[in-house]
Amino acid sequence: MVLQASRLADVRYDIRGPVLRRARTLEAEGHEILKLNLGNPAPFGMVAPEAVLDHVAASIRASQGYSDARGIAPAREAVARYYQRTGVENVTPDDVFLGNGVSELIVMALQALLNPGDEVLVPSPDYPLWTGAVTLCGGRAVHYRCAGELDWNPDVEHVAAQVSDKTRAIVIINPNNPTGAVYSKDTLEGLLDVARRNDLLVLTDEIYDQILYDGATHYCAAALAPDLPVLTLGGMSKSYRLAGFRSGWLAVSGPREPIAEYLDGLELLANMRLCPNVPAQHAIPAALDGGIDISHLLRPGGRLRDQRDRGWQLLTEIPGVDCYKPAGALYLFPRLDPEVHKIVDDQRMVIDLLEQQHLLLSHGTGFNLPSADHLRVVFLASVEVLEDAIGRLAAFLADYKQ
Numbered sequence: 001m002v003l004q005a006s007r008l009a010d011v012r013y014d015i016r017g018p019v020l021r022r023a024r025t026l027e028a029e030g031h032e033i034l035k036l037n038l039g040n041p042a043p044f045g046m047v048a049p050e051a052v053l054d055h056v057a058a059s060i061r062a063s064q065g066y067s068d069a070r071g072i073a074p075a076r077e078a079v080a081r082y083y084q085r086t087g088v089e090n091v092t093p094d095d096v097f098l099g100n101g102v103s104e105l106i107v108m109a110l111q112a113l114l115n116p117g118d119e120v121l122v123p124s125p126d127y128p129l130w131t132g133a134v135t136l137c138g139g140r141a142v143h144y145r146c147a148g149e150l151d152w153n154p155d156v157e158h159v160a161a162q163v164s165d166k167t168r169a170i171v172i173i174n175p176n177n178p179t180g181a182v183y184s185k186d187t188l189e190g191l192l193d194v195a196r197r198n199d200l201l202v203l204t205d206e207i208y209d210q211i212l213y214d215g216a217t218h219y220c221a222a223a224l225a226p227d228l229p230v231l232t233l234g235g236m237s238k239s240y241r242l243a244g245f246r247s248g249w250l251a252v253s254g255p256r257e258p259i260a261e262y263l264d265g266l267e268l269l270a271n272m273r274l275c276p277n278v279p280a281q282h283a284i285p286a287a288l289d290g291g292i293d294i295s296h297l298l299r300p301g302g303r304l305r306d307q308r309d310r311g312w313q314l315l316t317e318i319p320g321v322d323c324y325k326p327a328g329a330l331y332l333f334p335r336l337d338p339e340v341h342k343i344v345d346d347q348r349m350v351i352d353l354l355e356q357q358h359l360l361l362s363h364g365t366g367f368n369l370p371s372a373d374h375l376r377v378v379f380l381a382s383v384e385v386l387e388d389a390i391g392r393l394a395a396f397l398a399d400y401k402q
């Protein structure tokens with residue numbers, strides 16, 4: 001008998017768990033499932049800029065060896081320039097670690113940091129890899145409240161109240177998955193102040209920093225807090241539609257001395273995995289230095305903008321459903337009014353929806369939301385597909401009871 005490691009016992013990643021397994025079974029039985037559960041642009045025909053792909057193809061022969069453990073120099077230079085343009089002081093190529101997606105870097109950043117029982121402040125709802133990775137690394141995710149009535153901004157007073165003598169770091173996800181919130185400058189300054197007062201490492205996941213609607217402004221946390229050690233994460237998966245390349249970065253800013261030992265640990269972990277996938281790293285300078293503009297997707301008439309608008313309109317027309325209109329990212333996070341839709345177990349609801357309507361969505365508690373009254377809908381699909389999907393959801397909710 002081979003048992004799994006006990007350190008996995010409390011690691012939860014429900015958005016890819018039982019619901020996905022059920023979807024696979026239905027597909028194996030020959031059913032076609034409409035999947036709006038994953039922020040994966042390519043299957044929806046949202047492909048990468050040609051110039052980026054051409055540069056990667058042209059670099060393939062030069063990509064056969066291991067690279068520097070932190071990644072190839074041209075890509076680290078491009079990331080450093082990207083943050084310098086954004087107003088982050090003192091980021092040099094040596095402060096940039098490339099990884100096989102932001103996902104790998106999230107785990108590395110936490111592995112290098114946490115001792116058993118250490119606490120990390122994580123938003124609720126969150127992109128659940130953050131909570132899962134904290135747990136995997138022996139820490140405890142302490143969730144802070146992001147509130148629908150604050151346009152899903154974090155409730156800074158609640159954040160401050162969660163700090164204990166075991167708190168080591170704060171995670172910020174902005175623009176946010178799953179809510180689509182883009183945090184105000186005030187909110188960010190409030191979060192950074194909590195970090196400042198309590199000596200917390202700031203881990204800020206800004207993978208959607210360019211995917212903004214209606215003139216929303218994204219403030220880069222590191223630019224607002226040059227006095228704090230900040231790790232900023234970003235990558236190629238979303239803005240440049242290259243999720244399959246597994247290509248992301250982590251940029252260190254702020255004073256290095258207080259985190260010098262930590263950075264040695266991060267470097268050790270980077271060395272242990274030898275290097276990230278080399279061909280995919282070549283996409284980074286081509287995208288960041290190449291003047292690639294994604295505004296055609298975001299302005300009125302652009303695919304993402306139109307899909308967001310139509311998805312939001314249709315969801316909010318369903319009786320007993322309301323929804324914040326996302327200012328960024330790729331997700332709608334509708335709320336099912338508990339007076340109308342009495343849901344006790346939202347994972348069960350999503351499985352029932354899958355079985356009855358062959359539509360795959362994600363349930364709110366899968367994002368570490370405490371209440372079972374939200375769903376996440378990915379709006380990468382065309383307007384026609386979204387109309388079909390949300391029609392199915394409306395039909396399902398019309399007579400669904402638990």
Ligand code: PLP
Nearest residue numbers: 039101102103127177235237248
């Ligand atoms: N961070 C957030 C907030 C995400 O939504 C995602 C993917 O959906 C990731 C990180 C993972 O990114 P990557 O594809 O670079 O691993």
